[in-house]
Amino acid sequence: MTERIGPGDARYRAVVEKRFNKRFTAHPDYVRLVKSTEDVMSAVQDAVREGQRLVVTSGGHCLEGFVSDPDVRVIVDVSPMKHILYDAAMGAIAVEAGATVGETYKILFETWGSTIPLGEYPQIGMGGHVSGGAFGFLCRQLGLAADYLYAVEVVTVDSGGTARSIVATREPSDPNRELWWAHTGGGGGNFGVVTKYWFRSLDAAGDDPATLLPRAPQSITTFKAEWNWSDIDQSWFLQLVRNHGIWSEQNAGADSPNATLWALLELHRKQFGKIVVRGVSTAGDAAVGQVNDHLAALSQGLLAPHGFELAKMSWLDFALNPLPDLFAAPPGGVSAKVKDALLRKRFTDQQIAVAYDYLTRSDHDIMGGMLGQATYGGRINTVAPDATASAQRNAILDIACNTGWIDPRDEEKNVVWARAFYRALFADSGGVPVPSDAYDGAFINHPDTDLADPALNTSGVPWSTLYYRNNYPRLQAVKAQWDPCGVFHHALSIRSAENIPSRSAVS
Numbered sequence: 001m002t003e004r005i006g007p008g009d010a011r012y013r014a015v016v017e018k019r020f021n022k023r024f025t026a027h028p029d030y031v032r033l034v035k036s037t038e039d040v041m042s043a044v045q046d047a048v049r050e051g052q053r054l055v056v057t058s059g060g061h062c063l064e065g066f067v068s069d070p071d072v073r074v075i076v077d078v079s080p081m082k083h084i085l086y087d088a089a090m091g092a093i094a095v096e097a098g099a100t101v102g103e104t105y106k107i108l109f110e111t112w113g114s115t116i117p118l119g120e121y122p123q124i125g126m127g128g129h130v131s132g133g134a135f136g137f138l139c140r141q142l143g144l145a146a147d148y149l150y151a152v153e154v155v156t157v158d159s160g161g162t163a164r165s166i167v168a169t170r171e172p173s174d175p176n177r178e179l180w181w182a183h184t185g186g187g188g189g190n191f192g193v194v195t196k197y198w199f200r201s202l203d204a205a206g207d208d209p210a211t212l213l214p215r216a217p218q219s220i221t222t223f224k225a226e227w228n229w230s231d232i233d234q235s236w237f238l239q240l241v242r243n244h245g246i247w248s249e250q251n252a253g254a255d256s257p258n259a260t261l262w263a264l265l266e267l268h269r270k271q272f273g274k275i276v277v278r279g280v281s282t283a284g285d286a287a288v289g290q291v292n293d294h295l296a297a298l299s300q301g302l303l304a305p306h307g308f309e310l311a312k313m314s315w316l317d318f319a320l321n322p323l324p325d326l327f328a329a330p331p332g333g334v335s336a337k338v339k340d341a342l343l344r345k346r347f348t349d350q351q352i353a354v355a356y357d358y359l360t361r362s363d364h365d366i367m368g369g370m371l372g373q374a375t376y377g378g379r380i381n382t383v384a385p386d387a388t389a390s391a392q393r394n395a396i397l398d399i400a401c402n403t404g405w406i407d408p409r410d411e412e413k414n415v416v417w418a419r420a421f422y423r424a425l426f427a428d429s430g431g432v433p434v435p436s437d438a439y440d441g442a443f444i445n446h447p448d449t450d451l452a453d454p455a456l457n458t459s460g461v462p463w464s465t466l467y468y469r470n471n472y473p474r475l476q477a478v479k480a481q482w483d484p485c486g487v488f489h490h491a492l493s494i495r496s497a498e499n500i501p502s503r504s505a506v507s
């Protein structure tokens with residue numbers, strides 16, 4: 001059994017303060033650094049017996065305060081659990097939930113030359129990441145990480161309040177299969193404590209561990225280019241964002257030769273001085289031509305971007321330090337607000353005009369702030385919406401209104417800007433991306449509690465439909481079966497069936 005680590009211990013601070021988003025802070029009575037499934041069971045059992053609210057953390061990269069919540073009394077940190085190995089009995093690669101994305105990339109590559117399409121930041125923890133679906137630089141080519149999930153081990157609490165360890169696989173004959181399914185996009189902190197994931201491609205055959213998962217790319221080519229805001233007026237901005245949207249629509253198919261290209265258009269606020277496009281190609285020798293064609297498509301009818309940077313490197317060099325300045329934060333970290341949406345079509349000219357307004361207007365006195373537009377689709381969209389809990393299988397772009405700040409006194413004006421911007425972008429559907437032929441809702445790995453606020457979501461469509469679409473009732477049934485006492489919860493957690501929202505079916 002692991003010790004209870006209290007506020008006087010340096011390890012307590014390390015767990016409480018490891019969160020990426022400094023906006024939220026927890027004050028638990030104690031934390032536990034667990035090393036095994038048995039440790040997790042006894043930590044959960046103690047908290048349940050003592051009526052103490054507990055949460056689990058892995059990498060600390062939650063964008064909302066689901067872990068860093070002042071009401072939480074116990075934090076169970078699984079990050080000491082990092083083993084990654086081939087499990088012959090399961091015929092799959094086992095990854096403990098405390099491994100980070102970077103640690104997983106490294107072991108998979110060095111041991112088997114393989115990879116999983118995980119997320120874009122090496123310090124993210126596998127525990128909270130994979131269960132939220134998980135997309136990344138390789139998603140257009142390989143799909144979501146959850147599409148490779150074969151099985152999961154979870155410590156749950158039954159109706160008698162007893163903590164138990166359950167293994168659930170995707171095998172049709174497995175009586176626990178629904179619990180596996182819920183971990184392919186249901187999101188972290190909902191059903192129990194994940195201690196281990198097993199991965200295996202759906203079409204993998206045989207028992208050679210090197211063939212169970214996709215081969216890592218032979219090489220990676222990264223690029224970056226930029227335009228100066230001083231050269232940009234409204235019609236120029238409109239054309240750039242329109243060009244980017246057209247490229248994204250035309251290249252969202254899994255069979256597109258450009259499925260090997262991932263790109264991010266960073267529409268920063270004017271004070272930042274520039275608009276940046278960057279991306280990643282796995283096209284090998286064809287990468288340079290592919291990148292040039294992409295930049296030519298974006299700047300059609302416009303000035304070509306300047307400051308062009310291109311670099312070729314091995315997959316592992318890239319995966320452990322991808323696009324270094326993308327998430328760069330000063331010592332002490334940043335607070336952030338991220339408002340995510342998935343688009344099935346490019347923004348209309350009216351929406352682009354809204355973006356121009358919020359990026360250039362001076363009545364919001366904030367330093368940061370941008371609209372990011374990342375390419376999506378490809379292989380992700382070849383999977384049926386109910387095959388996994390990740391229902392959004394029609395999007396072509398993942399966009400986000402983001403802002404960050406250091407001084408807590410700057411929080412309000414930053415959040416006000418991001419909220420107003422997002423609401424104006426989606427003004428035609430109650431201020432949120434209601435699933436339709438234009439939008440595909442939002443992504444639970446980028447949670448935004450505003451979607452559950454009736455003052456900010458005036459669509460009449462509940463947050464649960466925006467995140468889970470028609471999969472929500474099924475997730476509620478899993479919740480009712482596997483967390484009947486509601487031990488695991490946070491601001492956007494799945495509610496059991498008695499709270500089924502009135503409108504859960506959206507075409």
Ligand SMILES: Cc1cc2nc3c(=O)[nH]c(=O)nc-3n(C[C@H](O)[C@H](O)[C@H](O)COP(=O)(O)OP(=O)(O)OC[C@H]3O[C@@H](n4cnc5c(N)ncnc54)[C@H](O)[C@@H]3O)c2cc1C
Pocket residue numbers: 020021055056057058059060061062063066067078097118119120121123124125126127128129132133134135136187188189190192193194195327445446490
């Ligand atoms: C800089 C940055 C970049 C990101 N990039 C991407 C990206 O490219 N793709 C993407 O899909 N997402 C991305 N995310 C989002 C990230 O995947 C999610 O926030 C994820 O939930 C983080 O998991 P974590 O374990 O690091 O976080 P934590 O803060 O530890 O946990 C997040 C949530 O998961 C729960 N959780 C954690 N561990 C477990 C466990 N073992 N069992 C059950 N529940 C658990 C927590 O209770 C909490 O509710 C990014 C986030 C940041 C901050």
